Amino acid sequence: MDVEVSTLKNGLRVISDPMPSLETAAVGVWVDTGARHETTAENGISHVLEHMAFKGTKKRSALEIAEVIESVGGHLNAYTSRDQTAYFARILKNDVPLAVDILGDILQHSNFDETEIAREKEVIVQEIGQTFDTPDDIIFDYLQETSYPNQPLGRSILGTAAQVRGFDRAMIASYMKVRYVAPKMVLSGSGAIDHEKLVKLAEDAFGELAITGATGMEPASYRGGEYREERDLEQIHYALSVPGIAYDDYDFYTAQILSGLLGGGMSSRLFQEIRERRGLCYTVFSFASSFADTGTFTVYAGTGENHIGELSHVLTDELLRSIEDIREAEVDRAKAQLKASLLMGLESPASRSEVHARQLLIYGRVLPASEIVEKIDIVTVQDTKRLAGKLFSGVKPTIAALGPLKNLDRFDKIAARFN
Amino acid sequence: MDVEVSTLKNGLRVISDPMPSLETAAVGVWVDTGARHETTAENGISHVLEHMAFKGTKKRSALEIAEVIESVGGHLNAYTSRDQTAYFARILKNDVPLAVDILGDILQHSNFDETEIAREKEVIVQEIGQTFDTPDDIIFDYLQETSYPNQPLGRSILGTAAQVRGFDRAMIASYMKVRYVAPKMVLSGSGAIDHEKLVKLAEDAFGELAITGATGMEPASYRGGEYREERDLEQIHYALSVPGIAYDDYDFYTAQILSGLLGGGMSSRLFQEIRERRGLCYTVFSFASSFADTGTFTVYAGTGENHIGELSHVLTDELLRSIEDIREAEVDRAKAQLKASLLMGLESPASRSEVHARQLLIYGRVLPASEIVEKIDIVTVQDTKRLAGKLFSGVKPTIAALGPLKNLDRFDKIAARFN
Secondary structure, three states: OOEEEEEEEOOOOOEEEEOOOOEEEEEEEEEEOHHOOOOOOOHHHHHHHHHHHOEOOOOOOOOHHHHHHOOOOEEEEEEEEEOOEEEEEEEEHHHHHHHHHHHHHHHHOOOOOOEEEEHHHHHHHHHHHHHHHHHHHHHHHHHHHHHOOOOOOOOOOOOHHHHHHHHHHHHHHEEEEEEHHHHEEEEEEEEEHHHHHHHHHHHHHHOOOEEOOOOOOOOOOOOEEEEEOOOOOOEEEEEEEOOOOOOOOOOOOHHHHHHHHHOOOOOOHHHHHHHHHHOOOOOEEEEEEEEEEEEEEEEEEEEOOOOHHHHHHHHHHHHHHHHOOOOOHHHHHHHHHHHHHHHHHOHHHHHHHHHHOOOOOOHHHOOHHHHHHHHHHOOOHHHHHHHHHHHHOOOEEEEEEEOOOOOOHHHHHHHHOOO | OOOOEEEOOOEEEEEEEEEEOOOEEEEEEEEEEOHHHHHHHHHHHHHHHHHOOOOOOOOOOOOHHHHHHHHHOOEEEEEEEOOOOOEEEEEEHHHHHHHHHHHHHHHEEEOHHHHHHHHHHHHHHHHHHHHOOOHHHHHHHHHHHHOOOOOHHHOOOOHHHHHHOOOOOOHHHHHHHHEHHHHHHHEEEEHHHHHHHHHHHHHHOOOEEEEEOHHHHHHHHOEEEEEEEEEEEEEEEEEEEEEEEOOOEEEEHHHHHHHHHHHHHOHHHHHHHHHHHHOOOOOOEEEEEEEEOOEEEEEEEEHHHHHHHHHHHHHHHHHHHHOOOOHHHHHHHHHHHHHHHHHOOOOHHHHHHHHHHHHHHHHHOOOOOOHHHHHHHOOOOOHHHHHHHHOOOOOOOOEEEOOOOOOOHHHHHHHHOOO
């Protein structure tokens, strides 16, 4: 891996990762800000800002931004997560300079025109409605809110319609000013990319970023509990989570392995027990999410009204069983899966540029694949059982359920099993 | 491009497409059968069969199939579409022989054990429920059904719960026997693949396929009309389609370009007019789908109850406007987008193996990228306007709408504009 990182005078880090066989490139900017950096009054503003960045700069109208990148066959996109905001382009080899120029332009010189803001807020209100209509999407917002109530990490990324409608130009511009500062941003390119050229382009395009801004964030405080919503649906969408582990936790890879063997693939325990042996669901999976100071371990399943009692019981059984009983072969399989995914991800420039940028923001450095493989390899069966014990006993879980819920056990009854 | 195609004695075609820089491979089997090859009584059986192929063979149990591929870090997956069924693996370089062996095993030696069938049918009933709960998924089934009523191409891929529950071992096995025949199947591999070795593996693994089976299918007959369903949702999910063009139509690439400029990206007309100028929606896009004998041109948007009148009107305006007014720059941009997507797709082994297999089943040959680029390049502005005229005038459209619909115009009123 020939990843190179340079830091510009203003503190912006530039990572490049040439893939000599490619004719295309992925390049983007990752910013160390997201919903969890917002105050109560600001909830949703990171995401509004992400939308507004496409709505015109001093030198390009919104239409021109779209046209200039799409005219060369490129795509420009963005997302906001709880801890990061990303803007990225997929382009052909020769269009890297154009992509960097546009990224620099929209992240430093956006106009935030009032008319554009008014219209875009309505677009976001529609986006909020769309999320609400997608049960297996909105359920994770409810789960997060119940896990971390009344604090930034628990709030939704989109915010509410009322909040979104309340933002104005001054609020958006000032949030950007304190959060989009060079040392908290990374420009990452993979594919048909040359490091020296990328650094030069970055110097030209990102010279006007602020150098200092807001620091710190409210530490997360897990609570747990339940969210239930009766909805006229065919399925009950059921998610359960427990406190997990943070990015820099010793058990980071152990948690990935535990999630893999519990709910990661067709051979995983939840898939085998709940879908293959009992036919209770079509979808069941687990995942371990991490943040700087906390994390969650989550399981999701969808099932019909008549099966929810059995499903929620068996799901808990499987989590608890892993405290005492995990086999070597399961751990080996989960490790093989993780390592193969890592290798497959290395073949996609979009995936590489994202992984590197996120690592740089989270760990302050790019982790070589060999180091990750080593960390995966040293995890033992005993480690996974120890972690299962930590995750699934003596904790208060969080449950979110949407659908026809009358056959779902009371929260107390489910929670008691994790005592 | 060094794509090689060999035909085995039994008629199975083997395509390989080495990507020398890769350490992983994608390999799969595409079968020329899907929902449109089913009789009324069989509706849903292609998809049931696709599930049952993972449920145990003479030499491997369902669990062993899952474990053997996941133990080496691989994934095995499948899908059923209206005209094809696919089974594919992503594996590391050295595991290509294993993947081919498993594919051969599940596609020739599945047991279709009655207990497994009974359980898997319940899993599929859950899948049907999940689809029903996802408005922007199920709406396309309603649209298809209304476009092609009472015929195979209009029926859903999943079938109904009652139908799925009615299938037994004999029906599944006999459907497989007549549809999974060597000349109608393609084994396609991309990435760390060697053609000679792949052919040899295929000879060993697929020696017992039948050589002759059912042929022909009921030609599609477009009707049009509307499907409305009042649902308690935040958004109205609205889709409109008109008869489009078949795979081998002269206008195949013209339709892709027209779809690109109308609803393909941020600079497209529908995105600009409906989202950017009017703020009526978050999601709006168009796509042109093709089948052997027919096709549809479809537009989708989601919006709130109060905006649906304006949205559906403007959406039709934009389609009609394209008959008279398309600019050179728009066509150029759509062409650049198509060509860049083609190039980016070439960097993914999964995408390449799928594209090649589908081309071989549809056209009888793999289309070189240079040929596709040429066909895109020769499309003129005049071609796109001519096609818009053909698609959007003198036709009866199909509409599907889900949500709070009281403000949506009557079908007659919307349809009249396409007269």
